[in-house]
Amino acid sequence: MTDVIEIHKLTKIYSSSFGKKNIHALIDLSLNVRAGTIFGLLGPNGAGKTTLVKILLGITFPTSGWTKIFNTAISDYTIKKRIGYLPENHKYPPYLTGEEVMIFFGKLSGIKKPELRQKIKELLELVKLEKWKRTKVKAYSKGMMQRLGLAQALLNEPELIFLDEPTDGVDPIGRKEIRDILLALKSKGKTIFLNSHLLSEVELITDRVGILNKGRLIREGTVKELTERKEEYLITFDPDSTLMSIEDLINGFNLTKISELVYSLKVADITELNRLIDMIRKKEVMIKEIIQQKNTLEDIFISLIKEAEGEVK
Amino acid sequence: MRNVFIMSLFTFREALVRKVFIFFLGISAFILIGLAAAFSLIDTEAITQFANPEGKDKMIREIISSLQLIIVTPLAGLCLLLSIFASSSFIPNMLEKGNIDLLLSKPVSRTQLMLGKYFGGILVVFVNIAFLVVGVWSIISLKFSYWEFNFLFLIVIITFTFAVLYALIVFFGITTRSSIPGMMIAYLIYLVLSPVLLLGKDKIHLLTESEIIRTLIKGLYYIVPKTSELMGSISLSLVMKAEINEFRPIISSFIFLIVIMIYSGYLFNKKNF
Ligand SMILES: Nc1ncnc2c1ncn2[C@@H]1O[C@H](COP(=O)(O)OP(=O)(O)OP(=O)(O)O)[C@@H](O)[C@H]1O
Ligand SMILES: [Mg+2]
Numbered sequence: 001m002t003d004v005i006e007i008h009k010l011t012k013i014y015s016s017s018f019g020k021k022n023i024h025a026l027i028d029l030s031l032n033v034r035a036g037t038i039f040g041l042l043g044p045n046g047a048g049k050t051t052l053v054k055i056l057l058g059i060t061f062p063t064s065g066w067t068k069i070f071n072t073a074i075s076d077y078t079i080k081k082r083i084g085y086l087p088e089n090h091k092y093p094p095y096l097t098g099e100e101v102m103i104f105f106g107k108l109s110g111i112k113k114p115e116l117r118q119k120i121k122e123l124l125e126l127v128k129l130e131k132w133k134r135t136k137v138k139a140y141s142k143g144m145m146q147r148l149g150l151a152q153a154l155l156n157e158p159e160l161i162f163l164d165e166p167t168d169g170v171d172p173i174g175r176k177e178i179r180d181i182l183l184a185l186k187s188k189g190k191t192i193f194l195n196s197h198l199l200s201e202v203e204l205i206t207d208r209v210g211i212l213n214k215g216r217l218i219r220e221g222t223v224k225e226l227t228e229r230k231e232e233y234l235i236t237f238d239p240d241s242t243l244m245s246i247e248d249l250i251n252g253f254n255l256t257k258i259s260e261l262v263y264s265l266k267v268a269d270i271t272e273l274n275r276l277i278d279m280i281r282k283k284e285v286m287i288k289e290i291i292q293q294k295n296t297l298e299d300i301f302i303s304l305i306k307e308a309e310g311e312v313k
Numbered sequence: 314m315r316n317v318f319i320m321s322l323f324t325f326r327e328a329l330v331r332k333v334f335i336f337f338l339g340i341s342a343f344i345l346i347g348l349a350a351a352f353s354l355i356d357t358e359a360i361t362q363f364a365n366p367e368g369k370d371k372m373i374r375e376i377i378s379s380l381q382l383i384i385v386t387p388l389a390g391l392c393l394l395l396s397i398f399a400s401s402s403f404i405p406n407m408l409e410k411g412n413i414d415l416l417l418s419k420p421v422s423r424t425q426l427m428l429g430k431y432f433g434g435i436l437v438v439f440v441n442i443a444f445l446v447v448g449v450w451s452i453i454s455l456k457f458s459y460w461e462f463n464f465l466f467l468i469v470i471i472t473f474t475f476a477v478l479y480a481l482i483v484f485f486g487i488t489t490r491s492s493i494p495g496m497m498i499a500y501l502i503y504l505v506l507s508p509v510l511l512l513g514k515d516k517i518h519l520l521t522e523s524e525i526i527r528t529l530i531k532g533l534y535y536i537v538p539k540t541s542e543l544m545g546s547i548s549l550s551l552v553m554k555a556e557i558n559e560f561r562p563i564i565s566s567f568i569f570l571i572v573i574m575i576y577s578g579y580l581f582n583k584k585n586f
Contacts, residue, residue, distance in 0.1 A: 059417045060585040077422050085418035091411035093323070095330040107319045108419040152415070162418075 005033040010065035040202040043212035084158035094138035142169035232293035238286030320429020333399035401496040404486025
């Protein structure tokens with residue numbers, strides 16, 4: 001698999017006028033994103049998520065470091081033919097209708113007429129806006145704007161799609177619909193770069209996530225890697241077992257009683273886990289289930305951010 | 314090229330939404346109807362008879378050209394005033410947060426975006442002026458059955474005058490992201506600086522002994538676009554004699570336009586959004 005996005009030692013400093021101190025929006029950030037995956041960039045407000053995407057797209061320029069998309073520097077604007085972007089707080093000329101907005105951006109993306117018409121129809125149906133296509137966008141609600149934004153980002157059948165808070169202002173059903181659209185895109189081999197602070201949503205669809213705080217990428221990996229508590233298991237025993245014998249094991253293992261039938265186990269590795277299981281089974285105690293303990297992405301996120309804050313202070 | 318064209322068309326579309334241009338087209342239409350009505354009452358035969366036989370052709374020609382100029386000049390001036398007002402928001406609107414991000418994510422270069430807005434604005438003014446000039450010209454020509462095409466040069470020269478001022482508006486739009494500064498500067502040049510400098514460069518020796526002030530005024534005169542001359546003596550000589558009496562104001566204004574546009578393009582290409 002190839003890397004669609006390459007980011008190398010990227011730093012962005014917004015120099016503010018009036019002698020206030022400069023804002024370090026991104027600090028020495030390196031990151032690669034594989035083709036055909038969904039990458040979620042998480043971070044609190046002001047972490048630098050939008051700044052990163054804007055630099056990748058050539059909307060803003062880095063202070064130092066470089067980025068490449070499809071192995072090409074973004075200064076070659078023609079590669080944007082293969083990219084779709086849904087900005088946060090996007091605005092359209094208010095005097096255009098939804099359909100006209102699509103025509104405008106479609107033409108700018110270089111799509112020819114008959115094809116464009118078909119594509120617009122398809123996409124407006126996909127995001128459920130076909131009833132509103134003749135309405136001026138100034139009359140659109142927030143969620144409708146977001147749907148239109150998603151539709152225009154998909155006009156050119158992009159191979160790589162950047163979405164900055166795509167579900168912002170969208171109702172729960174709409175969010176589910178958007179998630180399904182994204183998963184469908186992924187199954188077609190598209191790469192998706194998602195900015196969000198809705199952790200539970202990101203957890204549902206992303207392959208890899210990065211956590212950004214104050215311009216620094218403090219963690220990066222698969223959702224599984226980040227949320228797994230590798231060495232922790234929850235073991236539930238069958239009620240008919242004689243649990244007396246279990247208590248004997250506690251000495252040999254790091255086993256804590258949580259409730260009558262449930263114990264929490266901390267082990268060094270799987271061998272140790274299996275050793276325990278063998279001993280339990282030898283005593284003919286019945287195991288009902290063993291669950292590997294997980295953190296939610298939210299737990300990890302909050303603890304990481306807190307940890308980082310601690311370092312800063 | 315295609316991208317510039319698309320941007321221009323949608324700028325034209327934006328202009329139609331701004332009521333100012335429609336308003337001006339309305340005024341023009343109103344004046345044209347009035348003119349047609351007035352002429353249906355006047356006996357042009359009498360005027361043509363009045364001209365003495367040998368100088369007849371020349372005289373009719375002068376009467377017609379003057380008549381056309383008298384009607385069009387104040388309207389063209391008004392058109393420029395309104396156009397400066399209406400077009401000053403094109404660039405700031407494009408640069409609005411959320412809008413420029415979208416545009417820049419499309420396979421379009423920044424230079425194409427800027428030129429699209431530039432030519433779109435010029436196209437609007439061209440249409441407005443062409444409607445007025447061609448309208449007045451055809452009514453008068455019809456009435457006198459005398460067709461003199463020189464008058465149509467006015468379309469080019471007025472559009473060019475706007476193009477020079479609009480370059481400044483684009484420049485200030487890009488640097489300040491607001492419509493007011495560009496509009497103010499354009500008005501300042503069009504209404505004050507250019508007329509005053511035109512007068513001043515010849516009369517300055519009467520007013521001051523100071524070499525510095527004299528050089529300053531002369532220098533300013535050469536830099537500031539010469540809208541007064543474009544709209545005044547150059548238009549007049551084009552319409553009356555079909556020739557350009559002086560090329561320097563045109564060339565220096567054109568150089569001004571090019572320099573400003575290149576510099577604006579340079580700044581726009583470097584700008585962070
Ligand atoms: N144009 C700008 N000029 C100056 N500072 C800016 C500019 N844009 C962003 N910043 C600053 O850079 C930092 C990162 O902003 P950014 O918009 O990238 O954050 P974000 O992670 O997208 O936040 P959010 O979740 O609120 O959208 C913030 O401190 C912000 O104030
Ligand atoms: Mg953001």
